[in-house]
Amino acid sequence: MKRRAVNSSMAWLLAIYVLPVIGMIIYLSFGELYLEKSRINRTRSIWTHTNNLINKLTQQKKIFATTYSNVAHSLFKLCTKRQGIPAVKGNKLKLINNPVDIMRSLINDIKIARHNIEMIFYIWHPGGLADEVAESLIKAACRGVKCRLILDSAGSISFFRSNWVKKMRSSGIEVIEALKINLLQFFLRRIDLRQHRKLVLIDSYTAYIGSMNLVDPVFFKQNIGVGHWVDLMVRIEGPISTIIGMIFNCDWEIETGNSILPIYEKKGIQKIREKNVCTAQIVASGPTFPKGIMHQALLTTIYSAREHLIMTTPYFVPSEDLLHALCTAALRGVDVDIVIPLHNDSLLVTWASRAFFSELLEAGVNIYQFEGGLLHTKSILVDGQLTLLGTFNLDMRSLWLNFEITLIVDNSSFSNNLASLQYDYISNSRLLDRETWSKRSFWQKLLEMIFYLFSPLL
Template identity: 60%
Template sequence: MNTFYNSAKCLVSFVYWLFIANTTFRSFTQRRSLSSFISLLLTIYIIPSFGVSIWLFCGEFYLEKKHQKIANRIRYISNKCLDELKTYKNIFQNKNSEVANSIFQLCKNRQGIYGIKSNSLELLTNTKKTIQLLIRDIRLARTNIEMVFYIWQPGGLADDVAIALINSAKRGIHCRLMLDSAGSIKFFRSPWVKIMREAGIEVVEALKINFLRFFLKRIDIRQHRKIVLIDNYITYTGSMNLADPFLFKKSLGLGQWIDLMARIEGPVAMTMGIVYSYDWENETGCKILPSLPDKKILKNDLNNMTSNIQVIASGRGFPDNMIHQALLTAIYSARKELIITTPYLVPSEDLLHAICKASKRGVNVSIIIPLYHDSILVKWASRAFFSELLDSGVKIYQFKKGVLHSKSILVDQQLSLVGTANFDMRSLWLNFEITIAIDDSIFGNKLANIQYQYISDSELLDKKTWSMRAYWTRILEKIFYFFSPLL
């Protein structure tokens, strides 16, 4: 009996350490940031079971041959679509403001397209009013409606959007809805899926989580984009999920979620549509492409719309690290003022250094984050960066009136970045995200007014008070900082 027990114990131990050795080897073969690699490797050996679990969930960068072929095919088709769009020469902006020139050149060289002008933008800060405006546009749609959200939570105003979408489908509008599997789990367990499909709406569960996926591919990569495209001319994007603000995560008792969305009319919707077509074909294998804008409409718009926009997307089929590079470029372009709004502040070393250097060279740098968090891990990990930021002269504001979920950057009140990406590793390296870069001082002034309102509803973190915080909190910060490259 003892012989059997000892043999079984040795076998289990051998298999266990063989698995750890294999994990280590495969970690060495992957190209990742040094801090992320070291954190993962140390975790594997300090706490083997926990480290291997993290690797299973987060460590592998799978890109199956099937998906690679799809990505290559979509890239070829979308390039043809972009070539056709380039025949509309009057919509492209060849010259940018000094502060925006670097980021627009980066996007042109890496994405193959100039910034698109002749767009009308509206900043939306009230989620209830945003959803009501969205419902109006859905009801007025003439040809097609495409949507992608990370979270669709049934109930309240979200049900009103569902009803409007169903009614539009019934009157012949082609409607497509793509939702993240994990983020929208409540939706996929609700009756709305069947009701919508019966009405003719194409509903797709993106990056579906199932038992087989757990063993064959990463399950932590999420479809985090928020895009609405109507008639290939009106588009929405920003931080808002499709959920009633009075009901969303109400059980946490943190207050209402504060979001920021941009509603855009103009030819930039075409490039947003190309991003959507990438995601749709990746999930379904079906090819869709947005229609080219009407030249007569564009001719009229050239005299009325001025905003110059670049669409920046991340994920399979898009240039690697594009959003991360765009953020770095924007920060290094700042000369006078830099305001960052983010719910999750766990920056890469490059971003952290860029922000600190901006402050040290005389830029007035402000970071606005929520005082109340829905993620304990991120809350404590972000605190580990406060000291270095404060020592560099960065002002950190903690928003008190609800959960600040807005994601925006404003550089010298001229260059604005609005979208779905957080200042954390997940958004920068893993998730499917989208950001729009806007070169427009009028829009910049509007965004500045919103951010200044956030600041007035926040409390400034005092450097002296922060330095006197309890010792046990410093220990927790260091522990969570250790895992920050993996968050």
């Protein structure tokens, strides 16, 4: 009874028609976006409190940017209008793409933490450097640092079956199993709604955001034949961490019912850095956040491109609007490069994504298939100036369902660093040739279209 995209409605009708009883059960379980009553009630109370905090925060005018680059202007205006918070200036950002360097940097920051450490991860997989992070957290808690950890129930199932939960809780770390899978709640909450964010906040000033789960790639999914997962994280220092803290507080209160007093309520806003600074914005999406904001942000970003757009994503099943925007960008003269992994851990996504290739190639979009592992980096670079990084995939789950977080940066120096990394991805990729692609077999085309029918449900 809700208006949704026609292709999504048709996909569900097809599923119900082909498998009447099973299709109805699946629809009731996965077809509507809903939470159980306790979370709905918490969300209502949270936003009353959060809006008051936002009003207080926006009075601190010294931290907010008033001018943006031409390419970033429309996107920042959209985010300000939808979220109520303008972009924040005076942040120092460092791009880290080596998993060992990411883990070592995180461990070092945990070692010098004095007050609080907060983390959210979709996957925490024990083994290797992930265990060293766990040990450093335990030591921090033992010396009096307040540690809070939110992990998704489905993504971190191996962690919750390990001894680390008991060790952490006994040391004083609060570990929350987010969106816990419970068959008794099967029809009370959409079961595939997941906490997909990856963020760390230390002393409410130093933060990490990116695509990497808390896993050591050497110990993670080595038996599925896709190689090491390739990710990046951004280390952040500056007042944007205040916004990240607010997002963590909302997620924490939704899960636990307990509110955390924001650090700026006690200590004030952290100082703005004067050198090597970036203007940044955080976009949080999910059922309890502004509806459709990530989809709107991506469309605005693509339509803002004038010269060059580079996109990397592991899962490419775009909406019709995003597909149209990418094709239109290429047709109006923008160089559009899309980098995806050659081998994927999802067979459904692999075949469904191929159904979009012909249209993109005909419009002049360059499609690169990365051969150096499972490219898990989610990034967009526009005209060498505007950057989007985070946990979003180009699929329906990230755009309309899961809890995601995205960092937007308006800075040419930071964007140049990302560009160097993206070009490195491209140099390790094969360019999909339009003529060769058109000669693929009939059976391949048939499989692509079969899986495409279910793309709105992936």
